[in-house]
Amino acid sequence: MKAPPLKTYLPRSLLPRTILIVMVPLIALQLVVAFVFVQRHFEGVTRQMTRSIAREIAVAQQVIDTSPTAAIAQLRLQNLSEPLAITLDLEPLETVSGDNLRLWYDLSGRALIQEMTALLGPDLRVDLRSNDRMVDARLQTDRGVLHAIIPRVRVTASNPHQLLVLMIVVSLVLAAIAILFLRNQMRPILDLADAADAFGKGRSVPFRPAGAEEVRRAGNAFLSMRARIERAIEQRTLMLSGVSHDLRTPLTRMKLTLALADDMPEAAEMNRDLNEMERMLDAFLAFAKGDQMEEMQEVDLPGLIAELAEQAARSGILLETSVQVETPGAATMPLREAAIRRALTNLVNNAARHASRVRLTLRLTQRAANFIVEDDGPGVPEDKREEVMRPFTRLDTARNQDKGAGVGLGLAIAQDVARSHGGALDLSDSPDLGGLRCVFRIPR
Ligand SMILES: Nc1ncnc2c1ncn2[C@@H]1O[C@H](COP(=O)(O)OP(=O)(O)OP(=O)(O)O)[C@@H](O)[C@H]1O
Ligand SMILES: [Mg+2]
Structure with missing residues (x-):
């Protein structure tokens, strides 16, 4: 051994x-x-x-x-x-x-x-x-x-106890002082770790670099990195929503023109294309807006699951739900609620489009909340799972034409939302339903 x-x-x-x-x-x-x-x-x-x-x-x-x-x-x-x-x-x-x-x-x-x-x-x-x-x-x-x-x-020199005792006492006092100072040096590092951790989970907490020069440098580097990332997100949002918005105006005009020229034989076909484009633009807008603008708020997770089931029922989807609590404790979490709803709705809609049974499970552990969407459909082959999460990727668009083809943003949006909460979206096979299993994980 x-x-x-x-x-x-x-x-x-x-x-x-x-x-x-x-x-x-x-x-x-x-x-x-x-x-x-x-x-x-x-x-x-x-x-x-x-x-x-x-x-x-x-x-x-x-x-x-x-x-x-x-x-x-x-x-x-x-x-x-x-x-x-x-x-x-x-x-x-x-x-x-x-x-x-x-x-x-x-x-x-x-x-x-x-x-x-x-x-x-x-x-x-x-x-x-x-x-x-x-x-x-x-x-x-x-x-x-x-x-x-x-x-x-x-005959013998008197005991050296005084010297030893003095040495021990002085050492202890000095050690205590050293520990006090060290703790103060440690605090800026912990603050930096907390700020970085929060930013990873999509929160921007106030942070001011302090402490020794090296720590301060790391803190300043983090601040400028955070600012750059925030700016990049903002620019992406602005650009995409600007493009979508600007495209909508000519689109509406075209639809209007088409309505007036209804004697044209291709009018119906063009109208279908225009509607498709409009739907895509809506999807872009939703993707671009993302969830950056929304504030975090405490959300009751089992309540959220129940509401999602109701909402699914209204659009004719029978959603089987269950809640598993591994460690008893708070069932609420700070989340961007609308974003989470959008992500989960995307997953449920995907499943409903490809399968007949859809199950949504909430599993609460000490470290994370896991939303698991499973179905009994054909699933996604293992080598395609990375790919389908990229924006605008669809598999076999012909296979479900009757239920309407998507834009290919549903999974990308869901992954984005998970990541902006510091979590992840994982695709796998559902062990008991046989279709796709999406694990949407948000750490606490
Ligand atoms: N539950 C599922 N079962 C089988 N295939 C799926 C499932 N969910 C997604 N897919 C596949 O992954 C592809 C990408 O899904 P995604 O949600 O990103 O886009 P979409 O559903 O095609 O469009 P959108 O959601 O933007 O309307 C889908 O086209 C589909 O081929
Ligand atoms: Mg989808």
């Missing part, structure tokens, strides 16, 4: 990542510095202090050696104990044995034992384990064992 890559353990968002990138080397550096410093400082001080104590013990040893009897030696040691502030004692019948004892983590103890042995010779046993506040040293002399008990504070 392969271990998952390191990436899976790393935080996903920018703030924790930045903190990690800044903090890990800092903490590592601090640990190394603290360890090296504490270790060296400690050992140095301990060795110095140990040496002076060892000399005092050496003095005591000499006192014993120069005393005529053990009893006198003992008396002299007692006199010495007080000014030296070391408990000194002579145990005449003993001899030193055993090993030097220390706790495994007592690093300064190792230096202490080394230093004492170096000065007082090998006949020395130090016990640091029985009582970690005292140094219990036994030294072999000619008259027995010299037993010295020295407070540990006199």
